[in-house]
Amino acid sequence: MQADLSLDASSLRAKYEQLLEQGNTNPQDTSALLAQLRDLILKHGIPEEPSGQLGRANSTSCTLRGRIWKVLLGVQRLDAEYYIALVKAGKAHVHQKIRNDTFRTLRSDKTFSSIVTEAELIRVLNAFANSQPPPPGSRPSSVLVTNTPSAPSPISPPSGGSGNSGAASTPGAAAQNGGSLPQRPPTDLGLPNADRFRISYVQGMNVLLAPLLYVMPELDAFYCFSRLILTCLPAYVQPTLDGVHAGMSLVDKILQRVDPQLHQTLTKTVETQLFAMPPVMTLSACTPPLHEVLQLWDFLLAFGVHCNIPCVVAQLILVRDKLLSNEKTRRSLSRQFPDLDARAIITLAVVLLRDLPDDWYDGLVRHPFAPPSDSR
Amino acid sequence: MASYNYSYIFKYIIIGDMGVGKSCLLHQFTEKKFLPDCPHTIGVEFGTRIIEVNGQKIKLQIWDTAGQERFRAVTRSYYRGAAGALMVYDVTRRSTYNHLSSWLTDARNLTNPNTTIFLIGNKSDLESQRDVTYEEAKKFADDNGLTFLEASAKTGANVEESFIETAKTIFQNIQNGSLDLNAAESGVQQKTQPAPAVDLGDKPAANSGCGC
Numbered sequence: 001m002q003a004d005l006s007l008d009a010s011s012l013r014a015k016y017e018q019l020l021e022q023g024n025t026n027p028q029d030t031s032a033l034l035a036q037l038r039d040l041i042l043k044h045g046i047p048e049e050p051s052g053q054l055g056r057a058n059s060t061s062c063t064l065r066g067r068i069w070k071v072l073l074g075v076q077r078l079d080a081e082y083y084i085a086l087v088k089a090g091k092a093h094v095h096q097k098i099r100n101d102t103f104r105t106l107r108s109d110k111t112f113s114s115i116v117t118e119a120e121l122i123r124v125l126n127a128f129a130n131s132q133p134p135p136p137g138s139r140p141s142s143v144l145v146t147n148t149p150s151a152p153s154p155i156s157p158p159s160g161g162s163g164n165s166g167a168a169s170t171p172g173a174a175a176q177n178g179g180s181l182p183q184r185p186p187t188d189l190g191l192p193n194a195d196r197f198r199i200s201y202v203q204g205m206n207v208l209l210a211p212l213l214y215v216m217p218e219l220d221a222f223y224c225f226s227r228l229i230l231t232c233l234p235a236y237v238q239p240t241l242d243g244v245h246a247g248m249s250l251v252d253k254i255l256q257r258v259d260p261q262l263h264q265t266l267t268k269t270v271e272t273q274l275f276a277m278p279p280v281m282t283l284s285a286c287t288p289p290l291h292e293v294l295q296l297w298d299f300l301l302a303f304g305v306h307c308n309i310p311c312v313v314a315q316l317i318l319v320r321d322k323l324l325s326n327e328k329t330r331r332s333l334s335r336q337f338p339d340l341d342a343r344a345i346i347t348l349a350v351v352l353l354r355d356l357p358d359d360w361y362d363g364l365v366r367h368p369f370a371p372p373s374d375s376r
Numbered sequence: 377m378a379s380y381n382y383s384y385i386f387k388y389i390i391i392g393d394m395g396v397g398k399s400c401l402l403h404q405f406t407e408k409k410f411l412p413d414c415p416h417t418i419g420v421e422f423g424t425r426i427i428e429v430n431g432q433k434i435k436l437q438i439w440d441t442a443g444q445e446r447f448r449a450v451t452r453s454y455y456r457g458a459a460g461a462l463m464v465y466d467v468t469r470r471s472t473y474n475h476l477s478s479w480l481t482d483a484r485n486l487t488n489p490n491t492t493i494f495l496i497g498n499k500s501d502l503e504s505q506r507d508v509t510y511e512e513a514k515k516f517a518d519d520n521g522l523t524f525l526e527a528s529a530k531t532g533a534n535v536e537e538s539f540i541e542t543a544k545t546i547f548q549n550i551q552n553g554s555l556d557l558n559a560a561e562s563g564v565q566q567k568t569q570p571a572p573a574v575d576l577g578d579k580p581a582a583n584s585g586c587g588c
Contacts, residue, residue, distance in 0.1 A: 239446055
């Protein structure tokens, strides 16, 4: 962890703890605290756990990073009953697709597979799919048809940072358990035109879930994941991947603006659509190593997932000499980007962001959640 | 690494359902290694290798596509100008075999009529889990004029053969004139000319059903 020398890991940790504690005791007015939190993340990063590890210690523990991410994502309340009901609802209609991807999720990273089990990935992704209305024309899973009087209602897209988390028990869950769980609160649409999004499982979601499960328990990861998908980047997971396409064209536009020579040479060899899709779609989580992904995500969750776009551009600029001189390097980009160096990327991305014209910046901020028809 | 002197570039695409092993086949062919942890492809990936057919060096330019439906809008744009299409299913999962007709429709509609389509039943090493017999797949291939092999990206069995047989068929089609190198989008480039891609052309598909 590269941090300002004036702050060692333990005093940095103490600062974060203090901020989190202040937020917990005074939840009504967190905007100033959030600003401090973001500032601390940008300047110092988040320290590793006292054990020296980055991942969670066991399946029920949450790292400091996990707790900070929950704050940044606005996850304030966890409803275990609701999650259990979604898991009990069984295999989602996309279960086979999920299974096809979970076993190969970051499996090349040994520390990841030692901490996160495939079962956890499968459960969270199925529970998330069960929380969404099935796509028109698809047959609901047999489990839902035969065993559940009424399927769990969709998680309402959570509201933007206000007190109530969108997650709560559902009438379906109550019926299934035969108990009298509280009714889900009236739908609180935290994102514009939420009804215009159709969300189900798409390849790449497994990669987006992976870093969350690495630093926090399954239940917390489910809520953070729902929040990430539903409020931060719903446009990325549309059937036509509109948001991803918008993101890729922004990578193309920004690169062309800041480094026309690199843009020209690179795109003569490989189209932007070819090399930019994986890092855009997965918020760079597909690029090793995982410990650098975590630091990059600290930045993305603190300042907005749209910041991944200048981060992708920054990664290209950081290896520009190699890209300019070596066609093989250019071609290999489509398979994998060079290993992440989070600090260098963030430093450069911040400069790129600063120099962006206002209208570009506006489009950049909106592209991950712009409803389908306005996203291009 | 040094052999940049090839006579032709053939463009291939690899298509098929998610999880059938498209990227593993590509990796086995280009790197001669099996990647058990091969992550799923997002969008399109790319690999190359130079092979020799009838004494001619040919560079294969292979586009590996994501199998999930959502990516089809992206992956379809890479069908154009393919000289060869490797259509892959998983012998241990019948659903991937049942979807072949839809992949075939895509391939036929979006590529040149003379594009060589090669059917691969992957994961042939998992005999005990077999869900699709060789015979029925062979019949499907014959009925549709495809060349067919069962292969294993894991052991490497028949991987070379699949890529190279496809190249031989394409090469034959060039030699017998059924593949018109002057037409657009043939998926073949002759090295001496900078870029005039060659069309598998408007002529009737003379190459169907050839090969092994």
